[in-house]
Amino acid sequence: MIYFDNSATTKPFPEALKSFQQVSERYYANPSSIHSFGSETEKLLLQSKKQAAQLLNVNQEEIIFTSGGTEGNNLAIKGIALQHQNRGKHIITTTIEHPSVLEACRSLESLGFEVTYLPVDEEGRLRVEEVKNAIRNDTILLSVMHVNNELGTVQPIEEIGRIASHYPKMFFHVDHVQGLGKLPLDFHSSHIDLCTMSSHKIHGLKGAGMLFVKRNTSLFPLLHGGSQEASYRAGTENLAGIVAMVKALRMILDKQQSQYRHLENLNKQLRDCLKDLPQVMINSPEDSAPHILNFSVPGYKPEVVIHALGEKGIYISTKSACSSKNADESAVLSACGHQFKRSSSALRVSLSYDSTKEEAKTFCEAFKDVMNQLSEVMG
Numbered sequence: 001m002i003y004f005d006n007s008a009t010t011k012p013f014p015e016a017l018k019s020f021q022q023v024s025e026r027y028y029a030n031p032s033s034i035h036s037f038g039s040e041t042e043k044l045l046l047q048s049k050k051q052a053a054q055l056l057n058v059n060q061e062e063i064i065f066t067s068g069g070t071e072g073n074n075l076a077i078k079g080i081a082l083q084h085q086n087r088g089k090h091i092i093t094t095t096i097e098h099p100s101v102l103e104a105c106r107s108l109e110s111l112g113f114e115v116t117y118l119p120v121d122e123e124g125r126l127r128v129e130e131v132k133n134a135i136r137n138d139t140i141l142l143s144v145m146h147v148n149n150e151l152g153t154v155q156p157i158e159e160i161g162r163i164a165s166h167y168p169k170m171f172f173h174v175d176h177v178q179g180l181g182k183l184p185l186d187f188h189s190s191h192i193d194l195c196t197m198s199s200h201k202i203h204g205l206k207g208a209g210m211l212f213v214k215r216n217t218s219l220f221p222l223l224h225g226g227s228q229e230a231s232y233r234a235g236t237e238n239l240a241g242i243v244a245m246v247k248a249l250r251m252i253l254d255k256q257q258s259q260y261r262h263l264e265n266l267n268k269q270l271r272d273c274l275k276d277l278p279q280v281m282i283n284s285p286e287d288s289a290p291h292i293l294n295f296s297v298p299g300y301k302p303e304v305v306i307h308a309l310g311e312k313g314i315y316i317s318t319k320s321a322c323s324s325k326n327a328d329e330s331a332v333l334s335a336c337g338h339q340f341k342r343s344s345s346a347l348r349v350s351l352s353y354d355s356t357k358e359e360a361k362t363f364c365e366a367f368k369d370v371m372n373q374l375s376e377v378m379g
């Protein structure tokens with residue numbers, strides 16, 4: 001099997017799975033229970049938070065454990081909007097954010113907030129000038145993703161953050177779900193107030209995530225109940241998932257240091273092979289994040305290509321897993337200004353540090369075979 005769908009989800013590291021199992025077996029007490037078993041699990045929870053904070057170079061009070069990226073984005077966006085609406089009701093984001101950002105913004109529109117969706121160029125890049133021009137007196141939140149999940153396009157977060165820092169009334173949120181473990185991001189020098197991360201994209205398990213919330217930033221909670229996570233996120237903590245996530249975080253940051261080149265080389269190998277094929281149009285920019293390569297095969301149905309590759313044990317995807325069942329075209333490619341033929345035939349290959357040169361070679365050969373077969377059928 002060749003698994004090239006790592007932007008949808010990653011295979012858990014064996015070490016993360018082991019941590020999950022050990023914690024589930026040994027530390028199953030509720031961290032809020034006041035008996036000594038509960039205190040032990042609470043200690044482990046606090047230790048995990050401390051370790052996560054150290055790895056991310058932030059303070060431990062600045063981490064809220066969540067259930068994943070969708071919750072993190074919703075908590076950041078709705079939490080800021082609802083808490084700070086007395087300062088203004090204007091939000092800025094981009095047209096190519098993940099649905100968990102776009103739909104959170106749309107839900108706020110129905111509550112009377114105004115949202116500006118900034119356009120991007122044909123490779124999905126946001127112009128810093130556009131950000132500057134969109135900021136108003138009543139803007140309370142700017143939300144921009146670091147790495148786009150379909151194209152791999154990297155936004156100039158540090159530059160955008162510099163602009164944001166001139167507007168103390170406005171919070172700056174970054175969706176870092178696809179960037180974590182692939183590209184460095186310094187939350188402080190980028191003037192980030194809130195940053196979303198998800199465990200299952202970094203070889204942890206599903207059902208865990210983190211939201212960085214800069215000190216002294218108050219949020220309106222999404223979940224009300226107990227006082228877990230400083231009352232920002234009520235509900236018994238997923239301790240096993242959290243410990244596994246922190247293990248995976250440490251491992252992926254190590255790999256980012258030592259194996260980044262490997263991903264770049266694989267991306268180039270795939271790009272070189274695909275760009276020579278007459279049916280293919282590459283959509284990802286040359287300087288995209290190295291784990292994502294998006295391309296279109298105009299005239300071919302992407303589901304047919306995916307199924308044909310699946311029969312050969314090769315797994316890739318159309319657009320993002322969460323929106324691929326919705327419409328015929330990629331909303332991201334459409335927002336980049338591409339015509340329907342191109343935006344409705346997009347395929348995404350997404351790699352992990354464990355992907356190999358041999359797998360990339362096999363994929364290219366299989367893809368060429370599939371294209372030949374389909375061309376024959378189509379006459």
Ligand SMILES: Cc1ncc(COP(=O)(O)O)c(C=O)c1O
Nearest residue numbers: 068069070098149175177178198
């Ligand atoms: C950029 C981005 N943000 C947010 C999410 C949502 O993360 P989760 O699946 O953990 O809810 C995803 C998942 O694909 C993503 O790619």
